[in-house]
Amino acid sequence: MDIIRNFPLMTIILSLFSGSLCFVLKGKTARFYTIFFEIFLLTACGVILWYTVTTGASVTYPMGEFPAPWGNEIRAGILEALLATLFMIIMIVSVLAGYRFIDMDLDESKVNLYYAILNLMTASLMAILWTNDLFSGYVFLEILTLTSCGSLIVREIGRTTLAAVRYMILNLLGSGLFLLGVVLLYDLTGHLLMVPMQETIAGMAQDPRLFMVLTLSTGVLTVGLAIKSGLFPFHFWMPDSYGWSTPTSASILSSLVSKAYILLLIKVIYRAIGLEVFERMPIRNLFLVLGIMGMVIGSIQAMHADNINRMVAFSSAAQVGYIFMGMGLGGSAGYTAAIFHIMAHAVTKSMLFLTTPRLAEVSEDSLLFRKLQASALRNKDAGIFFLIGSMSMIGIPLFAGFSSKLQFALAGVESHSDIKLIAVILALAASSLLNAIYFIRTLIRIYSDPHGNMRKVRVRSPHRLGYIFPMAILAAMNLFLGLFSWVSIDLIVRGLEMFG
Amino acid sequence: MFENLLFNYEEAAAIILFGIGFTMLLFHQNLIKKLIGMNIMDTGVFLFLASMGYIEGRKPPIIVDGVTDPARYINPVPAGLVLTGIVVSVSVTAVMLSLTIRLYKRYHTLNLDEIYTLSVHSMEDR
Numbered sequence A: 001m002d003i004i005r006n007f008p009l010m011t012i013i014l015s016l017f018s019g020s021l022c023f024v025l026k027g028k029t030a031r032f033y034t035i036f037f038e039i040f041l042l043t044a045c046g047v048i049l050w051y052t053v054t055t056g057a058s059v060t061y062p063m064g065e066f067p068a069p070w071g072n073e074i075r076a077g078i079l080e081a082l083l084a085t086l087f088m089i090i091m092i093v094s095v096l097a098g099y100r101f102i103d104m105d106l107d108e109s110k111v112n113l114y115y116a117i118l119n120l121m122t123a124s125l126m127a128i129l130w131t132n133d134l135f136s137g138y139v140f141l142e143i144l145t146l147t148s149c150g151s152l153i154v155r156e157i158g159r160t161t162l163a164a165v166r167y168m169i170l171n172l173l174g175s176g177l178f179l180l181g182v183v184l185l186y187d188l189t190g191h192l193l194m195v196p197m198q199e200t201i202a203g204m205a206q207d208p209r210l211f212m213v214l215t216l217s218t219g220v221l222t223v224g225l226a227i228k229s230g231l232f233p234f235h236f237w238m239p240d241s242y243g244w245s246t247p248t249s250a251s252i253l254s255s256l257v258s259k260a261y262i263l264l265l266i267k268v269i270y271r272a273i274g275l276e277v278f279e280r281m282p283i284r285n286l287f288l289v290l291g292i293m294g295m296v297i298g299s300i301q302a303m304h305a306d307n308i309n310r311m312v313a314f315s316s317a318a319q320v321g322y323i324f325m326g327m328g329l330g331g332s333a334g335y336t337a338a339i340f341h342i343m344a345h346a347v348t349k350s351m352l353f354l355t356t357p358r359l360a361e362v363s364e365d366s367l368l369f370r371k372l373q374a375s376a377l378r379n380k381d382a383g384i385f386f387l388i389g390s391m392s393m394i395g396i397p398l399f400a401g402f403s404s405k406l407q408f409a410l411a412g413v414e415s416h417s418d419i420k421l422i423a424v425i426l427a428l429a430a431s432s433l434l435n436a437i438y439f440i441r442t443l444i445r446i447y448s449d450p451h452g453n454m455r456k457v458r459v460r461s462p463h464r465l466g467y468i469f470p471m472a473i474l475a476a477m478n479l480f481l482g483l484f485s486w487v488s489i490d491l492i493v494r495g496l497e498m499f500g
Numbered sequence B: 001m002f003e004n005l006l007f008n009y010e011e012a013a014a015i016i017l018f019g020i021g022f023t024m025l026l027f028h029q030n031l032i033k034k035l036i037g038m039n040i041m042d043t044g045v046f047l048f049l050a051s052m053g054y055i056e057g058r059k060p061p062i063i064v065d066g067v068t069d070p071a072r073y074i075n076p077v078p079a080g081l082v083l084t085g086i087v088v089s090v091s092v093t094a095v096m097l098s099l100t101i102r103l104y105k106r107y108h109t110l111n112l113d114e115i116y117t118l119s120v121h122s123m124e125d126r
Helices: A002-024 A027-055 A078-105 A108-130 A134-153 A158-189 A194-204 A208-229 A238-244 A247-273 A275-280 A283-304 A308-329 A331-361 A380-394 A400-414 A418-447 A464-483 A485-499 B003-007 B009-027 B031-053 B077-107 B112-121
Strands: A059-062 A073-076
Touching: A002 A027, A002 A059, A002 A073, A002 A108, A027 A059, A027 A078, A027 A108, A027 A485, A073 A078, A073 A108, A078 A108, A078 A247, A078 A331, A078 A464, A078 A485, A108 A134, A108 A247, A134 A158, A134 A247, A134 B077, A158 A194, A158 A208, A158 A238, A158 B009, A158 B031, A158 B077, A158 B112, A194 A208, A194 A247, A194 A275, A208 A247, A208 A275, A208 A283, A238 A247, A238 A308, A247 A275, A247 A308, A247 A331, A247 A485, A275 A283, A283 A308, A283 A418, A308 A331, A308 A400, A308 A418, A331 A380, A331 A400, A331 A464, A331 A485, A380 A400, A380 A418, A380 A464, A400 A418, A400 A464, A400 A485, A464 A485, B003 B009, B009 B031, B031 B077, B077 B112
Parallel strands: none
Antiparallel strands: A059 A073
8 A cells, every 4th residue: 555655746746747748639639638637637636535534644744754844745644635636536537527618719720739838737736735845835826827828818719818817917926915914923833844843933922023924924824815716806807707618627626726826825824834833823813804705796796797607706705704704703613614615615616617608609708698598598518507606506405515515504603602603693694695695596587488489599519418417417416515514514524634 | 923033044044035026917007027027036935945854063964974963954855845936937937038028029019918908909809
């Protein structure tokens, strides 16, 4: 079983290699290769998950066999393996359900470049999940930013380029702050590896003057990652970036990339700073306030959108708010809820972003609400999957969205603070109500046909099986997270214990 | 408190540079100036790192005459980090410049506000 120790590093190295390989392959070959390679990676991540769950211990790989305080390390526990498995499933599904649009949106000679970017993105996602070193985290963060920008601009219309520029500017501000935070922490502790850093910080936090400096450095790093993940008020790039890109990119960016930044933040909090020290800092109250504001304001903005993709994108901003609210509540329960919501949201949002283009396709290629009237009657498959995704977003029992909202409420109870509990319950209620308003309004619009003449032009979507199969996987995962939430929550709790 | 500022003038300069670059990147509307701001911001961090790594009176960690005492040498890791950081910064700048060229070719301006107005009014809206 010693060979499993090498698996995490292997996923990164092989993805980097695949990225280079796709540069020389032809478009279609690159697509087949990428899908098979991702299935292979999924198997590897599944094996790591199985190994860490059965042995109950994390897998550490010291790079170049240098011992802990000096070398660079890769570490895989239950939580990382669970999320890597989920990420790979969503990656495969996004490619399967979206490749037809990639072929349509891109010039034929550039299709292989898209898959190259996708493989590099996989490499950086895996590296961010596995890494145990802050500076490696920064480097792969930048690779992730560059590749996600690349996945936006492949669709060459003016608005995607503008969206990509705005996305990059905000991300560069975030990276700059993150780098400064890393450098300040390195300066204070003398370590870049997270575990030795935490040991040093635990000693330093006793001195009030040093604690102030630590708070400042952590704050800089945290703000950087919060900007990158799109926490309110830094979410205004989302609708343009998600709304105009090719569906696969929108699905991956909203459900994986912005969540990877949050996961790195959780890793820094747990492993580099230490949860106890972090909870003494005032930063988490900021999370709670900004998270709740994001939940409400993101939903209000979603109500005012005139375009279905922009609506779904603003709702993503609201969901990032949920996650930060969970982190603001703190404690093991808050982080469990936040990570469960990352999973639930990834499954749901990728489903919605892969469905909207199918609805647009039967509505004169328009994403505007007025053109989408009765579109679900014209493409019934897409209509059903949009219905499932919407119900999960609103938080109807059976679906993943409900379980995650329940977890947030439970975390509010466990925070032992009446003000926080009331704020969380009110925010959940308000946000669910707003979600219900705009999703039900959209559902009524896409399912109603007031003049009775829109459904005549029913179009059977091409490659029907190629769409239904991956979306059915997402729907099944959604139901699994909703009905058997205890399975994943049990894994998350065990993973968080191992995480520190 | 402020006497330390003069004593640590390198760090103070680095943070001021970071601040200048950050505000330029955030508030300037001209894309090229934004990019210059980004480079100033990164340079600030690199200056900070480089000044941290250097310890006055010590030598680079290359063993020449058999001295293995670590107290005689400077810390080489920050220099390595600066190099990595420069590589990252250069690649990001390259990508941003190529995006800027693409936007300029399409809209014939570098002002982000004007580009936004132009793109909203163009009929690409679906």
